Amino acid sequence: MQQPLDARVVEGRPDHVDLETDVLILGAGACGLVAALKAAAAGAETIVLERDPVPAGSTAMSSGFIPAPGTRFQEAIGVTDDTPARFLDDIQEKAKRRSQPVIADLATRTIAPALEWLADEAGLEWIVLDDFLYPGHTRHRMHAVPEKTGEALMGRLQQAVEAAGIPVVTDAFCDTLYRDAPGHIDAVALLRPDGSREIIRAKAVVLACNGYGGNPDLVARHIPEMADGLYYGHEGNTGSALLWGEEMQAQTAHLTAYQGHGSLAHPHGILISWALMMEGGIQVNLAGQRFSNEHGGYSEQAVNVLAQPDGVAWNVYDQRLHDFAMSFPDYQQAFQAGAVRVAQDVSSLAATLQVPEAALSETLAEVERLSKAETKEDATDRFGRSFAGHKGFSTPFHAVKVTGALFHTQGGLLVDDTARVLQADGEPFTNLLAGGGAACGVSGPEVSGYLSGNGLLTAVSLGFVAGTTAARLAGAS
Structure with a gap:
C-alpha cells in the first residue's frame, strides 16, 4: 500500500487501546x-510490526555479512587472536577515532555473544569468510549464513521467529507514538491497508525501522552530496525513528554518515562484490584512467565514482578474479544478466568499454609495472594503493559497468549501553529503545568511516541488547 511519511508524537494516552503486549518491535x-527472539526467549510477550507485506528491508538487500570477533566459528578456521578490543580499534581507525564510543564499545562486545546465541538458541548456522580481508579489517571476522546472501539471512531469522511462535504483523504502518510522560511511550498507532487504525499499548517499544535513506528531504538536508545519487536501499526507510526522536527532542548524532557503495552494476542494479577490487581489480572511468585508491573502501568509493563523467566507472579484472567472484550469488546473478563483459585483448576491451584505447593501454601497463616493482615504495601508485604482490592481469579481461549509490544511513538516535534512547538531558527514555539504522551507528560522521559490515553489526548487536533490555523493562526477566 502507498504509505505517508508521517511520524507523529501525540502527548497523552489514546482514548482506546485495541491490544496490549509486553514488547512491541x-x-x-x-x-x-533478533530483538524479538531475545525478548521472547526471556519470557516477554512480543509482537513485531512490519510495514511491508513481506519482511525483507535493508537486510535482504545486503550481502548478509556480519563482522564479529572472538567467536568459536573463527576458531574453527584457525583465527584465535581476534578480540573485541582489536575490532573496536579497526572501527575507530576507519572512522578517524570519531565513532560514538559507547555504541562502538557495546557493539563490539556483544556481537560475538549474539551470533553464538543465535546459533545455539535459534538454530542459525554461521560460516566465516576467509578468502580475503575486507577493507579496514585486520582479521577474518566476517560471518554469514552458508548461502552468503542477506536474503538467506532474513529467511533463517524468519524461520526462527516463526518457530518461536512470535507474531509478525505485516502491512502494519506505524505512524504515531503516544507519549504519556516526557520519557515514556504508552502506545503505538498503526495504519492498515484498508485505512483502518489500530492502537497497541506496550511496556517497552523497540525502534528497529532503519534509517532515512528513502526520505529524499532528509537525505538532501543531511547528506546533500547524495541527493541526486541512486538510492539502493529499501524504500520503506523513510526516517520515522529519526522524525519521532526529533519531535521528542531525543539526542541524535552523525546524521551526515552513511554507507555508500562504488560498485553497483549499471543499469542492472546488482551489487558487485568489492572482493574483486581487494583481490586485484581496478576501476577506470570513461577516459580509460584510474581515479582513486580502490583499496580505500567501497563506501567512500561511491562518491569517487559519482564524480566521474556520467557518474559511472568500469570494474576491470581478469579470468582468475572472475572465477573467484563466481562463488558469490550476487555476481552469478550479474553474470547471468549480462552485466559482465569479456574481452580477449586490450584493443577489444577498449572497444567494449568504449574508452580510448591508448589511455586504457597505459593504465594497464602502469598496473603491470607497479605489480613487478621490487620495493613496496615503488609498488605504490599516486593514489596510495600498493600493488605489491599483485599477480598482474592475464587475458581474457572481464569488466562490469558500475555506478555509486547510497545504501543506508548511519546516523540516528543516540542510545545508552542498554540500547535505550537518550533524551535531551542525557537521561534515557524509560521504555523506548532503538537499534540498527534507527540508532546512531559506529561509522563516525562521514561516508569514509564505514567499515565493511557496520550496518548489520549494529542491527544484530543492538537488536540483541534491545531485546534483552525490553524484556527486563516489561518485567519478564
Whole structure:
C-alpha cells in the first residue's frame, strides 16, 4: 500500500487501546527479528510490526555479512587472536577515532555473544569468510549464513521467529507514538491497508525501522552530496525513528554518515562484490584512467565514482578474479544478466568499454609495472594503493559497468549501553529503545568511516541488547 511519511508524537494516552503486549518491535529486519527472539526467549510477550507485506528491508538487500570477533566459528578456521578490543580499534581507525564510543564499545562486545546465541538458541548456522580481508579489517571476522546472501539471512531469522511462535504483523504502518510522560511511550498507532487504525499499548517499544535513506528531504538536508545519487536501499526507510526522536527532542548524532557503495552494476542494479577490487581489480572511468585508491573502501568509493563523467566507472579484472567472484550469488546473478563483459585483448576491451584505447593501454601497463616493482615504495601508485604482490592481469579481461549509490544511513538516535534512547538531558527514555539504522551507528560522521559490515553489526548487536533490555523493562526477566 502507498504509505505517508508521517511520524507523529501525540502527548497523552489514546482514548482506546485495541491490544496490549509486553514488547512491541517496529520493523522486521535483522534488528527487529533478533530483538524479538531475545525478548521472547526471556519470557516477554512480543509482537513485531512490519510495514511491508513481506519482511525483507535493508537486510535482504545486503550481502548478509556480519563482522564479529572472538567467536568459536573463527576458531574453527584457525583465527584465535581476534578480540573485541582489536575490532573496536579497526572501527575507530576507519572512522578517524570519531565513532560514538559507547555504541562502538557495546557493539563490539556483544556481537560475538549474539551470533553464538543465535546459533545455539535459534538454530542459525554461521560460516566465516576467509578468502580475503575486507577493507579496514585486520582479521577474518566476517560471518554469514552458508548461502552468503542477506536474503538467506532474513529467511533463517524468519524461520526462527516463526518457530518461536512470535507474531509478525505485516502491512502494519506505524505512524504515531503516544507519549504519556516526557520519557515514556504508552502506545503505538498503526495504519492498515484498508485505512483502518489500530492502537497497541506496550511496556517497552523497540525502534528497529532503519534509517532515512528513502526520505529524499532528509537525505538532501543531511547528506546533500547524495541527493541526486541512486538510492539502493529499501524504500520503506523513510526516517520515522529519526522524525519521532526529533519531535521528542531525543539526542541524535552523525546524521551526515552513511554507507555508500562504488560498485553497483549499471543499469542492472546488482551489487558487485568489492572482493574483486581487494583481490586485484581496478576501476577506470570513461577516459580509460584510474581515479582513486580502490583499496580505500567501497563506501567512500561511491562518491569517487559519482564524480566521474556520467557518474559511472568500469570494474576491470581478469579470468582468475572472475572465477573467484563466481562463488558469490550476487555476481552469478550479474553474470547471468549480462552485466559482465569479456574481452580477449586490450584493443577489444577498449572497444567494449568504449574508452580510448591508448589511455586504457597505459593504465594497464602502469598496473603491470607497479605489480613487478621490487620495493613496496615503488609498488605504490599516486593514489596510495600498493600493488605489491599483485599477480598482474592475464587475458581474457572481464569488466562490469558500475555506478555509486547510497545504501543506508548511519546516523540516528543516540542510545545508552542498554540500547535505550537518550533524551535531551542525557537521561534515557524509560521504555523506548532503538537499534540498527534507527540508532546512531559506529561509522563516525562521514561516508569514509564505514567499515565493511557496520550496518548489520549494529542491527544484530543492538537488536540483541534491545531485546534483552525490553524484556527486563516489561518485567519478564
